[in-house]
Amino acid sequence: MHHIAKHVGKLLFTLVLGGFLAATLVRFAPGFGTDEAQIDFRLNNQSIDALRHTQESLGGFYLHYCERLLHGDFGMSRTLQRPVAELIEERMPETLKSVGWGLLLAWLTGLSLACIGVMSRSALFDTAAGIVCGALLCLPAAAVAVLFVLARAPERLVLGIVVLPQIYRYARNLLVRSLNQPHVLTARAKGLGTLRVLLWHVITPAAPQLLAVAGVSASLAFTAAIPTEALCDLPGIGQLAWKAAMGRDLYLLVTLTVLVTAVTLIANSTCELLGSIVGARQA
Amino acid sequence: MKWVRAAAIVFLLAIAGASLLANFVAPASYAHQFREEPDAAPSRRHLLGTDDLGRDRFSRLLYGTRVSLLLAPAAAFLASLLGILIGGLSGFFGGWLERIVMSATDLFLSLPWFFLLLTVRAILPLNVSPIISVTITFALLGCLGWAGAARMICADARSVRNSEFVLLARASGNSGLRLLWRHVVPNLRPIAIAQFWIAIPVFIITEANLGMLGLGISEPLPSWGSLLGELQSYTALTGQRSQFIPLILFVAVVGSFHLVLQSKEELRV
Numbered sequence: 304m305h306h307i308a309k310h311v312g313k314l315l316f317t318l319v320l321g322g323f324l325a326a327t328l329v330r331f332a333p334g335f336g337t338d339e340a341q342i343d344f345r346l347n348n349q350s351i352d353a354l355r356h357t358q359e360s361l362g363g364f365y366l367h368y369c370e371r372l373l374h375g376d377f378g379m380s381r382t383l384q385r386p387v388a389e390l391i392e393e394r395m396p397e398t399l400k401s402v403g404w405g406l407l408l409a410w411l412t413g414l415s416l417a418c419i420g421v422m423s424r425s426a427l428f429d430t431a432a433g434i435v436c437g438a439l440l441c442l443p444a445a446a447v448a449v450l451f452v453l454a455r456a457p458e459r460l461v462l463g464i465v466v467l468p469q470i471y472r473y474a475r476n477l478l479v480r481s482l483n484q485p486h487v488l489t490a491r492a493k494g495l496g497t498l499r500v501l502l503w504h505v506i507t508p509a510a511p512q513l514l515a516v517a518g519v520s521a522s523l524a525f526t527a528a529i530p531t532e533a534l535c536d537l538p539g540i541g542q543l544a545w546k547a548a549m550g551r552d553l554y555l556l557v558t559l560t561v562l563v564t565a566v567t568l569i570a571n572s573t574c575e576l577l578g579s580i581v582g583a584r585q586a
Numbered sequence: 587m588k589w590v591r592a593a594a595i596v597f598l599l600a601i602a603g604a605s606l607l608a609n610f611v612a613p614a615s616y617a618h619q620f621r622e623e624p625d626a627a628p629s630r631r632h633l634l635g636t637d638d639l640g641r642d643r644f645s646r647l648l649y650g651t652r653v654s655l656l657l658a659p660a661a662a663f664l665a666s667l668l669g670i671l672i673g674g675l676s677g678f679f680g681g682w683l684e685r686i687v688m689s690a691t692d693l694f695l696s697l698p699w700f701f702l703l704l705t706v707r708a709i710l711p712l713n714v715s716p717i718i719s720v721t722i723t724f725a726l727l728g729c730l731g732w733a734g735a736a737r738m739i740c741a742d743a744r745s746v747r748n749s750e751f752v753l754l755a756r757a758s759g760n761s762g763l764r765l766l767w768r769h770v771v772p773n774l775r776p777i778a779i780a781q782f783w784i785a786i787p788v789f790i791i792t793e794a795n796l797g798m799l800g801l802g803i804s805e806p807l808p809s810w811g812s813l814l815g816e817l818q819s820y821t822a823l824t825g826q827r828s829q830f831i832p833l834i835l836f837v838a839v840v841g842s843f844h845l846v847l848q849s850k851e852e853l854r855v
Contacts, residue, residue, distance in 0.1 A: 317696065443798065445799060452818075522698055525698050533799055534818065548705070559701065560701040
């Protein structure tokens, strides 16, 4: 319970601090509060000042910003002229779908490759998997996305290909470390089958660390979603963030950053929490 | 695996040498347009052909490699320097300073950093001269990439602080600053150098991602990001296979950096 409270407290603190930084960025960004109406020659200085909201301090601005956030009002997108909340609601399912499929593919393939490599002890397989994953690790996510578009391959799998080498590398190292433990040798000597040894004596002890990697992989997938969605024309949050950056739509961009930070923090905290529960049970 | 490491180092040195000598090796300037030959196929005159604006691809590849290979280490140096300052000082002094700095570092590491990079890049002007865009891009990478290095260096500084030789130096009457400069900083050098090498391929890949999204270095100055971005206009009918050469070179260079790092780790083990 103490552990959960600590995680929730950390999450809330991060979000409050992140929100404050976001508000600061928006408030002090060049061009904040300017409007085309300000170049109307009929307006006097007082009217222009009123339009610019220059009287609002950072603290006041942040309070208003938080109040609006609590009411689900994320402001208006300057470039798309639509409420940010509406845009997020429209595009979030697409990103969650891409990230979900990508993570599923990456984990299934990465963990399977690591398990086969570790249990078969085949140097050839290990080297081949290492070279393929090493080459993928050298490719920027944007290049993978373009290659998928050129090859007319399903774009939803791009995130999986981007995250796969990281998962393979971490999972393999964890499983090798787990396999070298003395209890695995004892289990083998007692005549346990390969699958049983793998499931009960290799993967289970490494489960807390694997769960920690799962949290990190969610963050990696969201990061890779920007170039992937932008270049594969997938209408998700990543594409929206790219459009916002190109149009310097800071309200939208900052809200998206805070939102994705919250999602990745929740994923990380959940995985960390699950890992500590599994670890405590094992102990 | 020593020969693999040696081969990777030789390859990196050859690429770095060729790109540094781009002024002499390249057949044309990166911005020179051969207007009568847009989208030309590879030939003796243009080894990798020309792009859609008639610029020699081989020359652009050499100059682009120079930009990325010179500035990624510069950004990595900046990140490592910040890491030493932040992590080293907090680890050395310990107490509440270390707790606050490490909490801030954890917070920074938990942010999806490409989103953050995009946000900060968008705040700064997009339509700027190529030199300013190069400076902005790599300074941003350096300023936002310090957290990982700071965490590692802080842990190392903490163990040095608690070591016996530091205790002996304290007992001999060394002051805080002298102790830091003469005994702690030299012991942080190996970890700082390792963090520097780890950051280089990360920054090269990040710059390529930014460049391919049109948020990196401005035209006409080439970088790996803009060169890889040309693949977006590749078509089976009009495209040339030579357009893939920058991608192959990119993978080879980043892979060589990884091989050098991996071999270093193996040697340490």
